[in-house]
Amino acid sequence: MASAMRKLMFAGLAVLSASASGHHSDAMFEHGSVLELTGKVKEFQFTNPHTWLQVDVIGEDGKVVEWSLEWGSPNQLGRQGIRPSTFPPGTAVTVRTNPMKDGTAAGAFLGARFADGKTVGNWQE
C-alpha cells in the first residue's frame, strides 16, 4: 500500500475534535500536526468515556500497525448521528488525527473518508 501515512498541515484541523478533551488531559496530542492514515477498520469501540477507532495501517516496511484513535463520548457522538455501525470492521478508510507527541501509534481522531467519498467528523478537502 503506497503512502499509507502522510503528514498534513491544515490550520483548521489542528484542533482537538469536540469532546475528546472533556475527560482527561489532552497534553499528549500534537495539536499543531495532522497525520493522514489509510488502512482498514479493525474495530470501533463505541464506549465511555471516549470512543476509540482502531485502524490497521500498513507501514513502509510492509508490517501492519494498529492505530488507536480517540474520539468523543458515545453519548455526544450518538446525538450527532454517529452509530456503532458507522465504522464497519474491514472497511477501507482514510483517517486524520492529531498524533501523540511521543510517536506512539495513537492520536486524537479528527475525521475520516471512506472509499466512496463519504466523510465522517471534521474533514476538509
Next chain:
Amino acid sequence: MRRTEVSHLSIASASSRAGRLAACLIALAAGLLCSVESRAQGAALPDWSGVWSMVGGTVFDRETQTGEGRSTTPGVREHPPYTPEYEAKYAANLVLRDQGILPDPNSLCGIPTGFPRIFNLPDVYEFAVTPKQVWIIAENGPNVMRIYTDGRGHPPEEDRWPTHTGDSVGYWEGDTLVIDTVSLHSSEQGRTFVDRTGLILSEAAHAITRMRVAANGNMEVQMTIDDAKALKAPWVVTKQFARQAEGTRVYDYACNENNRNPIDPSTGWTFTIGPDGKIIDQKPAGDAASEQ
C-alpha cells in the same frame, strides 16, 4: 441548637427576599442555624424541562485554555482573584497541566466532579425542578447536585462535613433560583480540582449561585464564590447552557467502561492504554513524572 427564625416571615418582594438571604448569611457566619424561605405557596415553578448543553469550553477561565505558559503570564488572566499564596499554587498546577501531569481526579472515574465544576462539564444536562428540591443532573460523570428549596437551612456546622458538591439550600426569587452552597472539599487535598487546568479553592469556599433562563433562552448560571483563604475578592463566574432540540435523549455515562486514559495518581501522568490493555505511550521526559 440556636435557630434564627427567618423562614416564616411574610415576604412581599424580591428585594426583601434578597435581604432575608443576606440576613441568613450573616446568621450563618455567626454560627447560627438559618433557613431561607420556600417559594410562595401556589406559585408556579419555572419550566426548565428538556436537555441542555454548556456553551463554551470546560475551563472556567478561558485565558487558561491554551496553556503553554501563557496563562501564567501576570496580567493576562482576569480571574480568579487569588491571594499571592494561591496564585502561586495555581501557577504551579498550570505548569503541571502544560506537562500533562496534573493529577486530576476527574480522570480516575467514579469520583464526583463536585461544585462548582458540575457547572463546567461537556455532554448534556437536565435541570429537574420539583416543589421541594432542584436537581442538577449532568450526564458526564454522571454527577448530581441537590438543592433543597423546602425552606430548610444548612445543618449546623457540627453536623456537616466537606463533600464534593457541598450542602446547598435555595429559594426562588421570581423565576431565579438562588442557591447557597457551603461545606465543599478543599481542592488542595487531591480529591478534586475546580477545573482541568488545576484551578483550586480552599475549604473556606462559599458560593451564591443564581440560575435563571436568560432573555436569549439559555440557562444562565452565575456563581459568586468567596473564599477568605484563597481569594482577595469574590470570584464571579457565569456559565450558559443552551436548550437542545426537542426529543434529545440523555444516555448512561459509564466512565470505567473503557477508560483508556487513566492517570497515575503518584505522578499525575495521563497514560494511554492500547487495544491489548497495555500502556502504549511514554512518560513525559525530564519532568516530575519521570523523576518519581
